[in-house]
Amino acid sequence: MAKAKSAFVCAECGAEYRKWQGQCTSCREWNTLSEVRLAPPRPGAAPSASGGRSGYAGGVSRDVTDLSAVDLTEVPRLSSTFGEFDRVLGGGLVPGSAVLLGGHPGAGKSTLLLQTACKLAQERPSLYVTGEESLSQVAMRAHRLQLPTQGLKMLAETSVETILGVAERERPEVLIIDSIQTMHLEDIASAPGGVAQVRESAAALTRFAKQSNTVLLLVGHVTKDGSLAGPKVLEHMIDASLLLEGGADSRFRTLRGQKNRFGAVNELGVFAMLEHGMKEVKNPSAIFLSRSEEQASGSLVMVVWEGTRPILVEVQALLDDSPLGNPRRIAVGLDGNRLSMLLAVLHKHGGLFTGDQDVFLNVVGGVKVLETSADLAVLLAVVSSLQNRSLPRELVVFGEVGLSGEIRPVPSGQERIVEAAKHGFTRAIVPRGNAPKTSPAGMEVVAVDKLADALEAL
Template sequence: MGKKKTAFVCSDCGAEFARWQGQCSECKAWNTITEFRVPSVKAAPRGGTMAGYAGVVEAKVQTLDEVNLESLPRFSTGFKEFDRVLGGGVVPGSAILIGGEPGAGKSTLLLQTMCLLAESMPTLYVTGEESLQQVAMRAKRLGLPTNKLRTLAETNVESICQLALREKPAIMVIDSIQVMHMSDVQSAPGSVSQVRESAAYLTRFAKQNQVAIIMVGHVTKDGSLAGPKVLEHCIDCSILLEGSSDSRFRTLRGNKNRFGAVNELGVFAMTGLGLKEVNNPSAIFLNRGEEQTPGSLVMVIWEGTRPLLVEVQALVDYSQLANPRRVTVGLEQNRLAMLLAVLHRHGGLQVADQDVFVNVVGGVKVSETSADLALIAALVSSFKNHALERQMVVFGEVGLGGEIRPVPSGQERLREAAKHGFKRAIVPIANKPKDAIEGMEVVAVASLSDALEALF
């Protein structure tokens, strides 16, 4: 038997070190390095074959034209929004990690999914944080069919996989990966070594037996998935279920997907009977008042493979402070500072003595640059106390030179806006459609001054 090896791993970036240190030299994070004990492995004899040692098997070398290119046989979860985020459904043998804040609805969503799938295929729901009685009570409260779903209360990964070999499920849920442990890893459940080895063991089991495994993960204070960064590298799909406690809407966002598009968005509504999917999310984000107010405007953003209409609100008010505040909710704060500088230089609007507050309605987080022009329009509208047209949408990227740059999928964005009854659109000149869109006036602009003239 080989000697036990001890390494120290950063839980943020996965970098390994020979000894403990306070700061990770790779990602510069403090107090994220923890001890990781590598289990001993039997070494192969010199001059002999590696087959049978350390779990190594001989692999077959193939050329690319010999690889089977048949389409992956996906199966639906029963929720179109869940399937959308997964790239069209669950792929057999895939390892999926889903995280979210406590109370976001992770266990509820997976319990609903598994009860629906149990009607047509063998399933296994493994709970390590709750008792089987608690799971059964939740299923009864949600009115779910419970006569076919197989459940197990266990935290030992080896025991779970041995039982799964007998049950032969097509899909299995592990709730959650932070409480799972392996017998040969000498550390507490939830530590870096336990989470890392448990996830790797489950991923190997999924690939070898063509079982789709969904693992539930905890999140840190900043909202990212807890555990070592290598946990996200070894799985196939990483999903976050987001939603504030004061809102009944939940967004399911894909951060990594080997079988589909990333940054795909699915929207659910939390009800007394569990999570219900929202097939038309633009309708809920456009639930505005009857009277149009200054600083409010609708923009069209692109999430994954579909357009989404959301409302952005801005409030510009005189500041009593020496350093005026810049507060953003749902948008990047550095982007706001840059756009304010562009607005001053190329729009002639000085807001250095004003407090600026920006909010994206509905709790949507916007990361793409197509919101630039809409944000500037909302800022000017609030500063001048001039309400914009109610049936107007705006999108476009604003460059540092004051030019309006095109954004991808402009035609699809305009069609989505026209479908919801909008009559006018301010877009980059490169996104002007070749064919007129029925019922919509499209105004193409090339610079920030042109856009402000068209808006005001």
């Protein structure tokens, strides 16, 4: 018998090596290489272009196409029956696409996809494959959520060869795999969930989706730091990567697009986890602005841009005398390193010292703010808590703060101001570069150039 060949694959970037080494030279990560046994070549398989031979394989010629001659007809999309889900996907499900949905245990991945599958099955053939639960468990969840169960084909299986055989026979338009970490191929000599099994199983399922024009939805697990488990090459195979965020202590879930070949990246969809499953929130600003009637210092509303729409969220700051020699800087929903930088700018260009204060920052609602338009609102909330003076409830703020104390404009400033005006805000402090020529009715816009100007405007 021929000796089985093996390779060492990096779990972070997917790079392959002949022998084990401590550090991956591609991504510079340590102790990420694991041994993968390579499957022997199948009899009669055509040699590939990556096997050291010419791309002209099997005597089949490939025609090239001029870019100007490519058909620009818009790709038809299927509605997932959830408007927020369709928004994150860029308008709906694309036939022949592979979508990876990740999230922590209990976030609602299986619930969201089961609701989607049951509703889609009423109009088009759908197949739901579960590798983690039995059919009775899935049926009990569907009954508890009061979902229509007629028409949805179910399969409890972990063998990719068997799944592909059933899919060839049933010809579904939507194929859901829950989850990719439980799938395995017979040719791969490793346990399910390993680097080789996850990579090759996803490759086989994605290849079937492309060839049969099937919508493929994969459920993926995440690691402790919130990144998708498995090799990084998995994220390159699929067309869209979505992350469902939200803890068990909150009834709201946010669906964020991390990669999308058919739409905008960093688009955000908001859902509420209720007794009968996931329900989309069509006006996220309304739930994130449920403020108490009593005015408190350190509370301020800012306008952030998520994907293709503005969202109003509240940021809260709390400053207290620190008993420690090294005061704490804790930010929930914001970048902690950027908070330290902004506090230095406040001291240098605002004349306010916070070196002896513990600084706690929180974005209400569990939203993670990834853009720099929250800088000015963070600093003004810190000043409000430091001086123990509450800010007006009708005030809204956005703008990026530079290291020299200047207030820089941010994208889509006009749309942010209009969104704030819709929710009843009457005063806005914005960068001068975002000041509109004509302010919305009932809105006073204060344009500032420097941090000192913003502090004076308060």
